[in-house]
Amino acid sequence: MSDVDSSGIELERRHESCAAVSMGQRRCGPRILMHGLTYHVASNTNRGERAYLLKDISAYFEPNQMTALMGPSGSGKTTLLDLLAGRKTVGKTEGHLSFGGVAPSKPFLRRYTGYVEQFDTLLGDLTVREMLLYTAELKRPMREPMELKRGKVEELLRRLRLESCADLRIGNPLAKGISGGQGKRTNIGIALISEPRVLFLDEPTSGLDSYTAHEVVRVVRGLLQDGTTVAATIHGPTAATFALFDRIMLLARGRMVYFGPRGLPALHYAAQHWQHAAASVKAVLAEMRPADRRVTAASALGAATTATATAAAASEDDDTATAAAAAAAVTTIALATGICSGAGEGLGGAAVHEGGLRAGAAPGACKAPGAAGAVACKDVGAGPHVAAAGAVGAACAPGAGLSYLALNVAEVLVGALTEADHHGGAEELAAAYGRSELRRVNEDRLALYLLAAGVSTSVSITGTGNSSIATGSGGGLQQGTQLPRQDPKQSGPAGSRSSSSRSGDDGGSKDVEQPPDREQQVNGAAAPAPAAPVLSRLTSPLASWSSGLEPDQEAIRELATRSETGTPWYWGLWTLLRYRTSRNYRSPSWLLPRVMDKVIISLIIVTLYWGVGNKPNPNNIVNIQSSLFMWALLPACGAASYVPAIVLERRLFVRERDDGLYRCFTYLAAKLLEEVCLSLGVSVAFSAYVFHGLRLQGQWVVFWLVYFLDMVVGIVLAYLVAALSPNMDVANMALATFVMTLLFFAGQIMTAATMPPWWSWYSRIDFLRYAWGALMVNQFESNDAELTGGITILKYYSLLGISKWAYLGYLSVFFFVFAVMAQLALNYMRHQRR
């Protein structure tokens, strides 16, 4: 359809549908506008240099359209998606990037865009259905009835063909659950559950069989009717799957080497412009049947642009002759776009059908030789009218030579591009695109879109291939203008006008200079239409476009959102507890590491120090104080078992936070709550039997409180260390080292009185000191046993006169301090560098 899009017909149709949004009929997502988008990072190969991962990308992704990002591995496809989705954590971005003219804020990106990442990040303990429901509860409005949410989930399960595994546990690499393909589709379901305005997909079909891959892309395509803007990186799609895309952007070494229709026009472009890669493309074209090759006569691009003017003219003044020409042109495009490869949806076919009829051509039908599986010839709109009919017929009838239907354009293009890239030709291809007519047309349209979107621009559509768009003042990242937007009732586009713009009230086209005559050669073949009609076609309806192309009011409101999540924090907390904590409490692999260390150590303490607590004779005092020290130390040492909860889950946490499921605070609060609740039960049970087994003195409640507080301080300390550490190795090392340092300064190994003054500060911030100190005071305050020379044990350890309640208070302060630090670390530490 995009091929038709380049002609403007289909595009206009969509704009009309978008315009209807303002009348409350449909949603229309924002158009993504990029101009001169450049992204660079510190090179990891050449020290001190910058690596330009994206360079000078100027393009637009349309609402209601699906754009494929393609290119060799490492060409920058994921980088571009990350940049658009605001998920880059390093590097510097320059150029203009806006969504419908508005700089995309983080809250908007999190709440209203979906991103399907290359790698699955799912909760292994949930079933597929639960995973979708969990996401629905966090992403969809809190007040939406549960039945509606369930309905959406069931619909997605059906559309993604996940019904058969809906109640299967997702599993993990150690305990296999659903298959890789089912996991991929579940991930896509997660992104779709909130019906996002914009959807980014990074290799959504990798690991899927061709049938499922096609189904997945077809489901995504179904979103377009909701006005979603879709961009996806894709490797090696089948011809049928490729036909589901509207446009393609080809990248090589971070440079754009093609942006336009996906069908034969792209092949012709490559044959004409890709010096060193052209041979393979030309060979493919040479193999094609003459009828399929006919499109070369005017070059696909020329034909497409010609059709824009002629078909539109036909629809306006109903001139029969022009209608015929339009039909021919439209049919030519039909061939170029592979309308016979409608792949079950009548994709391109439907559009061309519409275009054909509109231009006066009679409908016709054909039966294709069924070249490649699902690539089936559908009802073709452009009828037996003038030369077009012959062309369509020839294209669809069996005959000698390679049919377009049998051709996987994606494979040919990416193959040729990869070959050129291997021979160091990426720069050359980018330069060729820079010189091409295609780029000029693209940039002219981008200029109009920027104007229509109200971006502060200086637009010059020169028609000489060097059209320029200067966005705002120079330097740094220009991310569009901010709201409020211009009143749509006002004529012309919103935003500031070009200094070179003419003033007047002719509906917006005044803002664009009419182009001078220009070279008519396109792709080496005579372009049958001059630029002027094309441009006038592009510019004349600018006024209506400027309203029709703007995101609807709802989208504008969404773009201005300040909240990163769609649901309040308490709802997020409740949902996390219901779906995750409830599963964790039932999972032995989660429970055992949290309980077993306490079981073993407490058993050792009880059996080793059985009944020592009520025998405070000088021989036993050492045993009592060392058993209390071990009791204080146990939770701190056991903290290591809480590290994986943060480190191993990091990828999931980052994805869910970036998806706007919850805030950092909500996540941490849920994690702490589930651990604290478990610790409460565990600490009561273990402290009871140890306290009585050892026949300790003082109050049991203090003994228990010390253990409980010590435990939760250890947990939050583990979270802090995990949040600060890039991986498990570092976290384990850091936590173990830190806990070891605490041993030295707790006051038991070296008493506070004998500690060198330069270390006494550390003993003050050693939470073990307060834990053990409170236990000692609790044990000996009523019976302070004498050691030697009249020195009592509390005096010896500098604990005389200490309030155990004060020490318990200090201990709880550590919990809050570590919790705040862990929250900051989770929020601001970026270990996933992308």
Ligand SMILES: Nc1ncnc2c1ncn2[C@@H]1O[C@H](COP(=O)(O)OP(=O)(O)OP(=O)(O)O)[C@@H](O)[C@H]1O
């Ligand atoms: N710091 C760096 N210095 C130099 N090159 C880098 C740096 N960081 C990333 N790159 C390169 O940037 C390129 C872009 O990677 P990206 O993941 O966007 O490619 P891709 O097209 O999505 O690849 P694939 O299809 O294999 O997923 C890669 O070639 C990578 O090696």
